[in-house]
Structures are given as C-alpha cells and as structure tokens.
Amino acid sequence: MAVAGRDRIKEDVVRKAVNALLKWKKKKKLYSQSDHEFAHEREEEEEEEDGDDFIYLSVTLKKVPTQDLTRTPHQILLRHSLLSQDYSNLNCCLIVDGKKITSETAHKMLKAKGIPSIKQVLKVSKLKSDYKSFDSKKKLYDSFDVFLAVKSVVPLLPKVLGKVFYSKKKKIPVPVDLRADGSNWKEEIEKACKSSLLWLSGGTCSALRVGRWGLTESEEIVENVFEAIAGVLEIVPKKWGGIRCFHLKFSDSLALPVYDYQQMLQPDDDKLGRVGDGGSGLV
Numbered sequence: 001m002a003v004a005g006r007d008r009i010k011e012d013v014v015r016k017a018v019n020a021l022l023k024w025k026k027k028k029k030l031y032s033q034s035d036h037e038f039a040h041e042r043e044e045e046e047e048e049e050d051g052d053d054f055i056y057l058s059v060t061l062k063k064v065p066t067q068d069l070t071r072t073p074h075q076i077l078l079r080h081s082l083l084s085q086d087y088s089n090l091n092c093c094l095i096v097d098g099k100k101i102t103s104e105t106a107h108k109m110l111k112a113k114g115i116p117s118i119k120q121v122l123k124v125s126k127l128k129s130d131y132k133s134f135d136s137k138k139k140l141y142d143s144f145d146v147f148l149a150v151k152s153v154v155p156l157l158p159k160v161l162g163k164v165f166y167s168k169k170k171k172i173p174v175p176v177d178l179r180a181d182g183s184n185w186k187e188e189i190e191k192a193c194k195s196s197l198l199w200l201s202g203g204t205c206s207a208l209r210v211g212r213w214g215l216t217e218s219e220e221i222v223e224n225v226f227e228a229i230a231g232v233l234e235i236v237p238k239k240w241g242g243i244r245c246f247h248l249k250f251s252d253s254l255a256l257p258v259y260d261y262q263q264m265l266q267p268d269d270d271k272l273g274r275v276g277d278g279g280s281g282l283v
Contacts, residue, residue: 005229008240011222011261017248017256018211018221021055024253025213052170054082055211055221057228058247061204061236069235072154073172073199076231080220081194082147082212090117090193093140095149095157095173098123100180110180115117115189119144125154127160139166140169150175150193170196196228198235204244208232213250225258 083090096106107120120143129135141164154175158166165171167252174192178185198208211221211230229246236242242262247255 005226005233006096009226009229009246010225014248015218016256016257018055018218018225020201020256021248021253022213022218022221027123027251029213033262044185048184051166053213054209054251055213056062056207056249056251057232058205058207058226058249059198059232060244060246061200061242062204062244062261063242064202065200065205065236069237070200070202072151072175072234073197075174075192075195076198076208076228076232077191077195077225078210079227080224082196082209082224083193084212084215085207086162088116090145092141093115093120093144093147094118094176094189094191095124095127095147095153096124097150097153098125100152101150101178102203113182113186115186117146117193118148118189124156124160125137131161134162134164137162144171146193147171148176148189151175169197169199170226172199190194191281194225196224198228198232200235202205207249210248235237 052140056060084154094106094110097104101121103121104268106118108110110118110121125198129141142265147165154173165173174195174197176188178188196208196210210224216224221273225248233239243259244261245257246259247257249255
C-alpha cells in the first residue's frame with residue numbers, strides 16, 4: 001500500500017524534511033536547557049500543551065470533505081508505533097455502549113483474551129453521569145495513555161467528553177470494531193493502539209501524527225509518512241485527485257512541503273481534464 005506514496009513523492013524529499021525538523025527540534029531543546037528561566041517557562045508551556053513532541057503529516061485537500069467523512073476519526077495503521085512504551089504496558093480505557101457490549105461483558109472478555117492494557121471499562125452513561133465537570137474530565141484524561149471506544153458510541157463522544165479531549169485532539173478515543181463474540185478483540189485493540197488518527201476537519205486542512213521526537217528514528221518516521229499517505233489515499237475521494245498538498249511539521253514549527261499537486265502538473269493537464277489519471281507527471 002505504501003508504494004502509492006513513493007510513486008508520487010521522492011523518498012529523499014521526505015527524508016530531508018524529517019531530518020530538518022528533527023534538527024530544529026534538537027536545537028530548540030538545547031536552547032531551552034541552556035536558559036534556565038526560559039526552560040522553566042517552556043516547561044510550563046509544554047505542560048499546558050500536553051508536551052507535544054509529535055511530527056505531523058499535514059493534509060490539504062482540494063475540496064472540503066463531505067459530512068460523512070468528518071463525523072468520526074479515521075484510523076491509519078503505522079509501521080512504527082508512536083507510543084512511549086510497549087503495548088502490553090499501556091494504561092488504556094475502553095468506552096462501551098452498555099447495551100450490545102456491557103462493562104461486565106467487556107471485563108470478562110478482556111480477561112479471557114489476555115488483554116492487560118485495558119485497565120478500565122466505562123459505559124457512555126457512566127461518562128455522562130460521573131464526568132460532567134471540567135475537572136473530572138481532566139482527571140480522566142490524565143489517567144490513561146490511550147482511550148478506545150466501540151464504533152457505535154464514537155459520534156456521541158465529542159459532546160460527552162468536551163473540549164478537554166477534543167480541543168487539541170491529543171487523546172481522542174480511537175474507534176474499535178469489536179465483535180460480540182470477542183473473536184477479534186485482541187487484534188483490534190492492539191491495532192488501535194499502534195495507529196494514528198486522521199480527523200478530517202470542516203475545512204480542507206487536517207493532520208495526523210507520523211513521528212515522535214526522542215522515540216522514532218528518522219528512517220522510521222520516513223516509513224510512517226508513506227504508510228500514512230497510503231492510508232489517507234484510502235479515505236479521500238478520488239485518491240490523488242483529491243489531494244492538494246502534503247507537509248510535515250511539529251505543532252510549533254514551520255510546515256515543510258513534501259508534495260504539491262501543482263508542481264506535478266504538465267502545462268495542459270488542468271485544461272485537458274487529465275488531473276488524476278495517474279499518468280507520468282500527472283496527479
């Protein structure tokens with residue numbers, strides 16, 4: 001699947017962008033450490049920003065996505081995990097509907113399937129009743145590394161969990177398609193923990209994580225970029241024909257371009273309506 005990205009984007013371009021971002025982040029970290037007062041300020045800022053050390057793939061579409069594509073986040077499996085620890089040692093929370101899958105059923109299934117990473121199971125009704133205040137939601141947010149949710153409840157969660165979870169999209173619950181018989185639970189949960197989320201916005205620009213400072217190596221990030229691009233193409237209508245450009249960036253850095261459809265066009269491509277036909281030099 002990742003071959004699709006390499007057909008249009010030079011690997012060396014991605015590598016240079018990744019290395020430039022890592023070099024920039026390293027200098028920024030060193031500068032922060034050398035100035036104690038500034039470092040203290042940065043610590044407070046980073047704490048406030050949830051310590052975002054992720055590299056993002058910024059996706060710009062040619063058209064605003066339809067509502068069916070923006071309703072829930074899209075899960076894109078990466079080759080190299082962005083988690084700071086092994087999957088089995090994660091502290092995860094699973095959100096269930098309480099009807100098709102009850103919390104009692106989930107606990108039994110998790111034990112039977114040997115899934116130690118799920119430390120708590122919460123029903124949506126429990127979230128509504130026990131986590132109404134900002135402080136209670138923030139405490140829940142801080143208590144787990146990853147949140148998972150059965151697909152049926154995902155559209156309800158933005159209203160239930162509020163801006164604590166959704167304003168910066170740091171810990172949006174990852175959708176999992178869990179069968180009632182438990183046959184796919186282990187695989188689905190492990191895949192969800194190793195995936196990145198793409199939440200298409202109401203505009204043309206969105207982003208997903210593809211790397212993490214101090215955790216993923218340069219070449220691992222390059223591989224993740226192409227995996228992510230391939231995943232994006234599976235979601236976006238018209239595939240390459242729907243993509244305007246891709247950039248790589250940290251949340252606080254400049255965005256470095258790795259693909260722009262206009263630079264791939266031949267002089268008469270737009271005029272002749274050949275954009276998207278997959279020919280050499282065409283998008």
